[in-house]
Amino acid sequence: MKFIHAADIHLDSPLSGLSAYQDAPTDLLRTATRDAFSNLVGEAIDEAVDFVIIAGDLYDGNWKDYNTGVFFSREMGRLHAASIPVFLIYGNHDAESEMTRKLSLPANVTAFASNRAHTLRLDHLKVALHGQSFKHAATTDNLAADYPPRVDGWLNIGVLHTALEGYAAHASYAPCSLAELLAKGYDYWALGHVHEHAVLHTEPWIVFPGNLQGRHIRETGARGAILVTADEDRIVSVERICTDVLRWHRLEVDVSAADDLATAVRCVSRKFSTLLETAQDGRPMAVRVVLNGRSTAHGDLFGNEAQLRAEILSLAASLAGDRAWIEKVRVETTPVFDAAAVRARADAIADLQSLLDLAPADPALLAALTEELRYLADITPHELSDALPQLKAIRNGEVGAIIESVVPGLIAYLIKAG
Structure with a gap:
């Protein structure tokens, strides 16, 4: 038996400030969350999974129009044709009270209710799914405390949108402790809300898949979902699958040895070439270049950001063509004196x-x-x-x-x- 665990999809998430970026691949950025979701659906079909779990924040708040819901229904239709059901909870971004526009869920999609935690039983698989949706965006109650007891003899999966503990960078929604999750005795916790991939525990597995697609420079590196294989009473394997269509990178370049702008650019060239060699999956890249170090080039770089950016844009074009977009160039060097x-x-x-x-x-x-x-x-x-x-x-x-x-x-x- 196989299933996919995804979360924090943020369909049609707005890209604020995009007009500030020069030469941005706007078409790719605007459709990135949709394309990543389509990749997820394709993975589910290719792997012939038994079901898909979405652990909150499918949407990004109120829809601008109905197109977001229509797109979701179209992708669910692909899964329905492959006889793959989907089980989801609503998180803080798509809580029931936040949705001003709603379409009826497709036939193969089941959403957990928000009034209480409850269990959905998949009898043919002997799988028990336990979950609860957010009723309000600012849900600060400990939802996990009231999750139902495990179903003995079945594979038990908890689905929860939570900040858990120790994730100060994320709003403290549905807070709980790792010990509380372990005490439930479930075989797998399918978590959402934290955008970074993290395996917090094995046997039982407690996993944040991270979001499907990085949307800005604070979401660097690979993004995707989790493919889980299980037998009747235990998890056999947990594997990360990548769905992102554009990957964000922060390229730190030490220019301590550089004397001027030209030698600083050569330092960037070496680091950029290494980045291209290590990222050989063919995905387009959005790269922020950050120059740092105590350098005699600091004075030459001061006030010359426009020329520096032009030099690095030219460098990227020659080394990577259309594969890399330079999102920004930051000078964070310090003077020698x-x-x-x-x-x-x-x-x-x-x-x-x-x-x-x-x-x-x-x-x-x-x-x-x-x-x-x-x-x-x-x-x-x-x-x-x-x-x-x-x-x-x-x-x-x-x-x-x-x-x-x-x-x-x-x-x-x-x-x-x-």
Whole structure:
């Protein structure tokens, strides 16, 4: 007997701030969650699984229109034709109270009720599925505590959307402890909500499959679902399957040894070539390049982000063609000389360093800069705030922090130019 465990599909999840990205593969990004879901359905059919479990967040909240539901029904039709049923729970993103538009579920799809935890019995397989959907998005009760007892002599699977414990990066919905799950005596816990793949326990298995498709740079690496093989009373194997159609990567490049922009780009070239060699599955890649290290190139990189990005775009095009998109280039290097060392120079640059040390706390300067910059911030679309966090700081009147971040680069630039 085989089944697939998936979660956090977020069909038609909006990609906010996409217009801030240059040369983005917008068509691929906009359909990525759908394409990944279609891949999941294809895997289920190819593997001839007995059923599919979706452990919450099938949707991403209220539908913009009915197309999301129609797409889901079409994919369920493929499974129905292959005689594969689907069992799902609603999580915080698709809680019953959140859905303003609903279509009747396809005939092969069963949703767990939200009023209480209950058991669905698959008699022909001797499988007992235990689960409960969210009634409200902000469900902070411990749902697992009231899950039914195991059915003796059957394979018992718990389906739960939960933050569990120790996942501070995720909202604390339906919290519970690992010990509570173990105490239920189930053979497998099919969890959802946490977007990173994690096997928390074996025998019994307690698993987060992660989401089907990475949607932004905070969701890097392979994404997919879990294929589980079992016999009448135990789990035989648990295997991860990848469904993503585009994979996000954060490429950290140490440019400590670089003297200028050109040598920094050569450092990127070496790391980028290694990335291409290790990622040979043919999937398109969205790559954020982050330059770091204490480097004499810091001054040369300061203010030259446009040229640096152009150089890296050209590099990526020559090495990967259309396979790689450079989502962003971040300069997080630090100068070789700190402020104390610069002040000890006893020259014009040292005098400038001393003046700039006072700038972040100068009320007249801050007021003037805020007035000048706020106009630019106010006419810039708010959707760009995620891509340009400085805009948010300007709108909040936090110009001092921007000055502090700029000063080291400016001083390093002047030293390099001198």
